[in-house]
Amino acid sequence: MTKHQVQNEIEKRAREILVGKTIQSLGYLDEDEKNNLLWDKSAIVLELNDGTLLFPSMDDEGNEAGAMFIQTEKELERIPVI
């Protein structure tokens, strides 16, 4: 499978899960959730209106919490790990 095909497949799956969903609430991982993931730091968690939780990791193996960025026309906003 080429890189392009892999990206297409992942985009397709991500669209199925996410498109049309609204961010209902958000918050940082609490101590228990952080410990369950074996992370030292806490990442932001976005809860969608169907109950799906989204959270960033430093890599795709989930080795540590990741940051998130919001790119707008004016600037780049950072959601840090804490």
Added chain:
Amino acid sequence: MSAFQKQSDIDARQAERLIRNSLAKKIQQRELRKEYLVPLIKNYKNGLESTSKFEMKQEIEKKLRSRLVGKTIKSARFLKGYEKKYLLWDQSCIALELDDGSLLFPSMSENCDAPGGLFFQSDKGIESSPVV
């Protein structure tokens, strides 16, 4: 020295040169990022350095609620070539386009050093979107 040894010496030298070039590129990218990109980033931690972790989380959550809650995900796609170039990244990650036109994406670190993974957790289980 046998032909095999000569070949393995050449391979080792080539590998060393490749690693050196790759490291040099990464260092150069990091320096460029520090100089040009990092100063442009709006940091939600600013002004909260002296507060406790708990208070910092609460303050950032409060700001982010007014920024993100109620926004709808319009599309999910990998970062495009020019977006990767702007961030000085070699690889791409999934990005979510919101209905207000902003783009939300994960990074491995706060300095935007490389793309990160994004995890989706539902009743059916956890799925991750890799860096490609």
